[in-house]
Amino acid sequence: MLTHLDEESYKALIEARIFEPKSLQTALSNRSRRSLAGKDGRLLILAADHTARGKLTANSDPLAMADRFIMLDRIVRALADSEVDGVLASADILEELSWLGVLEGRLAIGTMNRGGVIGAKWELDDRMTAYDAEHIAKYGLDGGKMLLRIDDSDSRVARTIESVATAVTQLADHGIMCLLEPLPYARNSDGVAVLDE
DSSP, X not given: OOSSOOHHHHHHHHHHHHHOTHHHHHHHHHSOOXXXXXXXXXXXXXXXXXXXXXXXXXXXXXXXXXXXHHHHHHHHXXXXXXXXXEEEEOXXXXXXXXXXXXXXXXXXXXXXXXXXXXXXXTTTOOOBOSOOHHHHHHTTOSEEEEEEEEOTTOTTHHHHHHHHHHXXXXXXXXXXXXXXXXXXXXXXXXXXXXXXO
C-alpha cells in the first residue's frame, strides 16, 4: 500500500481520470471492505470533504488545500497510519484514493449536501448536490455524511432539515450508516453566516 503519493503515481492517476474515468468508479466499487467497528471499538475518520464546498483555507493560509497533489498526498500519508479507520470525502477524492489502492480495508464515507455555497445569501439552504443514498449504495460506500447548519432566524434552513431527514431515511432503507454534523449558525453584522460559538 502507498505510504505517500509520488509524482509517477499522481501522473498515472490523472491519465486514468482523463482517459479511463470508469476505472476510478470500478476501483471504488471493488475495494475490499471491513466492518464499521474498529478492533478497539472506536473510529478515527479523516474528514477530507472541505474542498467540495470550495473551502480551501486552513489557519491563515487561504489556499492551503488548493494544490490537489499535496492534498491527496496528505490523505494518503494519514491513511498509511493503522490507527486511521477511513476517510470522509466527496466522490472525486474517494474515487482517486480507491484507484491508488489506499482505501482497501478502510471505511469510505461519502459527503452528501454540498449545495450551501460559502458566502451566498442562501448558504444555509444546503441541498444534496454531492452523493445521494442511491449512489452511496451503488458504489459500496460505508456511510453518508451531511452537515446541518441551523440558524433559527433563516427560513431556508427548513428546506435543509427536510432534505437531510429524507436522506437519513433513504440511507437507513439501504442499511447504510449516516453521519450527521449539526452546527449552530448565526448571521454576523455583515450578514455572513458564521458558526455560533
